[in-house]
Amino acid sequence: LDYIWSSPGFPAPSLFSYVETCPKLNDNQFNDHCVLITAFDFSSCFATLAKARLKQKSEQRTIFLYKNLKDDIWDRFSNEVNLRLELYLATNHPSISSLSALSLDKLWHALKRSILGGAIDSLPFQHVSNTYHHKYPPELTMLIAINKFLNRLLFKLTTSRPSHPAQISQMLNSLPTQLTLLKSLLTDYTIPIYSTTPLSAFVKFLRSQKAL
Known part of the structure; x- marks a missing residue:
């Protein structure tokens, strides 16, 4: 892979x-x-629904608390996943001696079940409301914001829906600042020379920055 x-x-x-x-x-x-x-x-x-609606419905999801895990917990998780894979093979495909003989779909199904089951048994977890948002490190939060900015700009430039020229102009004026922030996050990144015309080339440039 x-x-x-x-x-x-x-x-x-x-x-x-x-x-x-x-x-x-x-x-x-x-x-x-x-x-x-x-x-x-x-x-x-x-949280695609309104927060008040989600709170009223009391919807929850499970998150794993892996931020401060020690090596022994990761080792226990790894061993649990291996045991579950062996059990899956012995239970569902007793005539097959190796996971490599499974089709890609069945292998992915086995991995998914084993990893999730191993995580539930080995890693600390918590049930949280659907309004809960994971707190990312500051650098990753900034990277997410830059990515969303590029998404919005690409959408306004490529959508058939009418967009206010003033909004696009404001975003174009903000683009150098966003690229400077990106450079501060990625040490090997160099801000390339670009032009906003023609539009097709500019859109290709923006997509290349998203794909870094």
């Missing part, structure tokens, strides 16, 4: 991706000794 593909219609925009080396996984035949991590912003997917 060299990349994570995200559908353009996926409601949670991708923020960034990076490769994490995992020496402890070197003996596992099902990976390439690295983990590809992608962060998505799901804040726009929660």
Whole structure:
């Protein structure tokens, strides 16, 4: 697996991706000794109803409290996932001796069930209201804000709905500031030279900045 593909219609925009080396996984035949991590912003997917309505309905969801976990808890979680994978294989596919023989769909189903079940049994969790919003680190909060700014600007430039020219002009004037903030967050990032004309090239430029 060299990349994570995200559908353009996926409601949670991708923020960034990076490769994490995992020496402890070197003996596992099902990976390439690295983990590809992608962060998505799901804040726009929660609490789509009014907060008062959500409070009235008392809707809740479960969050895992993984921020301050120690290595022994992660090891227990890893062992629990491995045991669940072995149990899944023995219970549902006794004639198969290796997970690699499963189809991609069945393998994903097994991984999803094992990871979620292992997390519930091993990691601390909390039931929270649907109005609860996870507190991100300041740098990630700023990155989310920049991503949303680029999304709004792209929408106004590409939608068939009428937009006020003054709003677009104001956002274009704010774009250099947003790119400067992006540079302060990404050490290897260099603000490219761009032009707002022609529109097709400018839209392509904005999308390239979102895909960093």
